[in-house]
Amino acid sequence: MKEIGIGITGCGSATPQQVMSNDDLSHLVDTSDEWIRTRTGIRKRHLATNELSLSDLSTQAAAQAIEMAGLTPADIDLILLATSTPDDLFGTATQIQTMLGANNAVAFDLTAACSGFVFALITASQFIRTGVYKRVVVIGADILSRWVDWSDRTTCVLFGDGAGAVVCQGIEAQDHLLGFTMYSDGKQHEALSLNYQGQTQSLTENLTIAQGTYQPIFMQGRDIYRFAVEKVPEVIEKAVFKADLTIDDLHWVILHQANQRIIDAVAKRLKISSEKMISNLDEYGNTSAASIPLALDEAVRSGKIKPGDIVATAGFGAGLTWGAAIFRWGL
Ligand code: ACO
Numbered sequence: 656m657k658e659i660g661i662g663i664t665g666c667g668s669a670t671p672q673q674v675m676s677n678d679d680l681s682h683l684v685d686t687s688d689e690w691i692r693t694r695t696g697i698r699k700r701h702l703a704t705n706e707l708s709l710s711d712l713s714t715q716a717a718a719q720a721i722e723m724a725g726l727t728p729a730d731i732d733l734i735l736l737a738t739s740t741p742d743d744l745f746g747t748a749t750q751i752q753t754m755l756g757a758n759n760a761v762a763f764d765l766t767a768a769c770s771g772f773v774f775a776l777i778t779a780s781q782f783i784r785t786g787v788y789k790r791v792v793v794i795g796a797d798i799l800s801r802w803v804d805w806s807d808r809t810t811c812v813l814f815g816d817g818a819g820a821v822v823c824q825g826i827e828a829q830d831h832l833l834g835f836t837m838y839s840d841g842k843q844h845e846a847l848s849l850n851y852q853g854q855t856q857s858l859t860e861n862l863t864i865a866q867g868t869y870q871p872i873f874m875q876g877r878d879i880y881r882f883a884v885e886k887v888p889e890v891i892e893k894a895v896f897k898a899d900l901t902i903d904d905l906h907w908v909i910l911h912q913a914n915q916r917i918i919d920a921v922a923k924r925l926k927i928s929s930e931k932m933i934s935n936l937d938e939y940g941n942t943s944a945a946s947i948p949l950a951l952d953e954a955v956r957s958g959k960i961k962p963g964d965i966v967a968t969a970g971f972g973a974g975l976t977w978g979a980a981i982f983r984w985g986l
Contacts, residue, residue, distance in 0.1 A: 667719025696915025819948025
């Protein structure tokens with residue numbers, strides 16, 4: 656049987672129109688534009704109103720990616736939605752399938768926080784390599800503003816909402832997914848969480864259940880910072896090695912957009928010039944699973960990333976989870 660390779664042939668993105676600046680935030684909590692900019696690089700974040708759903712943003716991003724790939728929604732076999740903030744806990748990917756009109760696709764959600772897009776891309780590639788599916792849409796989307804404690808200045812300044820998507824296709828020529836790695840470590844789960852918390856309710860004399868809701872995002876910022884600057888360079892080096900490349904072969908690096916200081920520290924550790932590090936978190940903040948495909952889409956549409964360029968992506972976040980995928984953009 657002929658080996659099937661992966662081609663990443665389309666991308667798209669969508670963000671809410673509503674924008675909150677650092678100055679706007681300083682009316683809400685005790686912070687300043689100067690503190691946020693110098694510690695994180697973030698200037699603004701786009702926030703979803705109650706009228707805008709995760710499926711709306713995801714559908715827009717996916718439709719653009721399908722169009723760029725020269726396909727129609729009916730050509731799609733599989734839709735993978737990486738998110739931690741579904742509209743429906745039973746899954747949101749099927750709503751996107753219907754909104755797109757992708758009637759021949761199977762659709763499901765996958766959760767790996769800010770590593771979600773990289774993990775979903777790698778998952779999609781397994782279905783393509785085994786010949787099960789040929790045309791897959793991978794979406795990373797999150798509306799973390801729903802789950803942020805807007806009175807907690809240590810977290811609320813960081814996050815924004817958005818969606819990004821790519822189309823992956825089975826191709827017989829070359830495999831453009833050049834290397835990848837994924838890791839998780841549940842021992843550090845408590846450092847970053849969005850935990851369910853219930854209260855005990857008695858149903859009968861002998862039967863109790865718990866009902867409650869999810870608590871706002873909790874983060875030990877310094878621990879996450881240390882984790883990111885240690886693990887991200889390591890995971891990129893491993894994926895580069897698997898791809899039989901060197902760091903110098905990379906044209907572009909797109910890290911999960913969490914903090915400009917993390918991006919700068921990773922570039923320094925890997926001796927990568929800052930011009931190769933793609934960053935748009937000044938405009939969007941940390942959009943979790945959306946951040947990598949959102950940055951990719953902007954860089955492709957602005958002409959920065961060109962067909963044939965080698966792009967290293969790395970996600971990291973809650974779980975804890977982290978991973979990298981290196982691909983050649985386009986056919
Ligand atoms: N405005 C003003 N002061 C603040 C703010 C704020 N928004 N937030 C915290 N401070 C204060 C603190 O209270 C503290 O004051 P104190 O010294 O009087 O106690 C001081 O600033 C320093 O606080 P630190 O938490 O030590 O600040 P640090 O320099 O570590 O920066 C930050 C915090 C930006 C969160 C940093 O730790 C970081 O980037 N961590 C990584 C976070 C991350 O990347 N998360 C996302 C990855 S996972 C995911 O995406 C879901």
